[in-house]
Amino acid sequence: MSTINTVAPVLDESAVRAALSEVTDPEIPTISIVDLGIVHRADVGPDGAIRVELLPTFVGCPAIELIRSAVSDRLQSFGRPVEVSVSFEIPWTSDRISPEGRERLRRSGFAPPADIGAVRCPYCDSARVAMDSIFGPTLCRSLFYCRECRQPFEAFKPI
Amino acid sequence: MTTTRSALAASIDPAAETALDELLLSMADDEFVIGFSDSEWTGIAPILEEDIAMSSLAQDELGHARAIYELLAEVRGDGQTADTIAYDREPAEYRHARLLDHGRGDWAMTIARRYLYDTADGSRLEGLATSSFAPLRELVDKIRREERYHVMHATTWLERLARYPGEPRDRITASLDELAPDAATVFTPLDGEALLVEAGVLAEPMAALEARWRATITPVFVGLDLPMPPAGPLDGGRTTHGEQFGWLWGEFTSVRRSDPGAIW
Numbered sequence: 001m002s003t004i005n006t007v008a009p010v011l012d013e014s015a016v017r018a019a020l021s022e023v024t025d026p027e028i029p030t031i032s033i034v035d036l037g038i039v040h041r042a043d044v045g046p047d048g049a050i051r052v053e054l055l056p057t058f059v060g061c062p063a064i065e066l067i068r069s070a071v072s073d074r075l076q077s078f079g080r081p082v083e084v085s086v087s088f089e090i091p092w093t094s095d096r097i098s099p100e101g102r103e104r105l106r107r108s109g110f111a112p113p114a115d116i117g118a119v120r121c122p123y124c125d126s127a128r129v130a131m132d133s134i135f136g137p138t139l140c141r142s143l144f145y146c147r148e149c150r151q152p153f154e155a156f157k158p159i
Numbered sequence: 160m161t162t163t164r165s166a167l168a169a170s171i172d173p174a175a176e177t178a179l180d181e182l183l184l185s186m187a188d189d190e191f192v193i194g195f196s197d198s199e200w201t202g203i204a205p206i207l208e209e210d211i212a213m214s215s216l217a218q219d220e221l222g223h224a225r226a227i228y229e230l231l232a233e234v235r236g237d238g239q240t241a242d243t244i245a246y247d248r249e250p251a252e253y254r255h256a257r258l259l260d261h262g263r264g265d266w267a268m269t270i271a272r273r274y275l276y277d278t279a280d281g282s283r284l285e286g287l288a289t290s291s292f293a294p295l296r297e298l299v300d301k302i303r304r305e306e307r308y309h310v311m312h313a314t315t316w317l318e319r320l321a322r323y324p325g326e327p328r329d330r331i332t333a334s335l336d337e338l339a340p341d342a343a344t345v346f347t348p349l350d351g352e353a354l355l356v357e358a359g360v361l362a363e364p365m366a367a368l369e370a371r372w373r374a375t376i377t378p379v380f381v382g383l384d385l386p387m388p389p390a391g392p393l394d395g396g397r398t399t400h401g402e403q404f405g406w407l408w409g410e411f412t413s414v415r416r417s418d419p420g421a422i423w
Contacts, residue, residue: 059301060222088226088294091301133208134308135215139222143208159304 011078016042016050023074026066027138030108033067037096040087049081055092058139094158111144111155119155121146165236171292175358178351179234179292181254182361185397187227188255189345191245193276194220195411196263205266216309223302230294242422246415250408254397256344260404261337267320267330271338274313275388279345281310282372291359314379321383335385342388343369347396
């Protein structure tokens, strides 16, 4: 449109989400918190304040406080009041990881979440893999071994 | 209104409020005590994978405990926090099931305790899956997805030990025998549970949840030719705590007592 607009651009949810897509998971810095599906709500209220609700991947996730402060830091640049909270209103599930997020996980050496029988090696794509341990270095991952390329790897737990 | 009620407490029937407090406290204390107790395996578990597993299980349980204590603090609305509730009580004021007073013992004892607790907790969570108290229902929905892995882990180990004749079977049998009198204490009736059932917070009384739990584990015990824990009186199942808990309490409150402002 040719109308000259002197008002500052409207800050809406998509602008907030775009900013949040620059915030990465502290444990896997190649994936953003948006692709990981942990951003539940990102609203700009009538009062101009930005409110974000995050869904922890696991209830006891120790990274959630770090993520909360990273979100808060990133949104400060909008010069608005920012409120970031943690919610269990809906459960985070591994289905919330975006297709782009799944691909980024795989490229970083993590098998994206899948049923145990459907896990494939993130390095050679072989299905000849075995689970070593349900539990891994973080709550959200299991340990696998690839019998094809003989590489141990981590897989996201389906949850 | 004669007293100030928190916004959250206002959403439930005032008559059920004390019972809700009792329910949340018992659940959080259970998760806190087993979580802290299992964390003692960090660094010394029999194999590396199990070191990681026990540490993860402990971390999960402590996370659940914190979330439930936080919800309880919100219901109380009197300025308490997860930290003050978790740490600033005397041993006699804890309301965890007596099953969890048994120390971690050897690996078989840890597995026996975990199996009995995880399966019992599963039945209790099932009784809360459709709770009328929304924040609890939401949290339970999340927690159940994680506990599924706990049950899988404990069952795998129970079967592995019970099916291997000699020392493994002897040890798991001895541990289950020792725990048997306290096995069902997770289902110790709550004073106000009838009110909770009436308000739709809890689907069924504890006795009915215990029956569901027994029905769930019976095939496993039968399949492994192990005696089922006897049904028995659960008097004081959450109020009489032994020496062993006094020791654990001393451990988990040591930082808080030496530095009163210390947070989780």
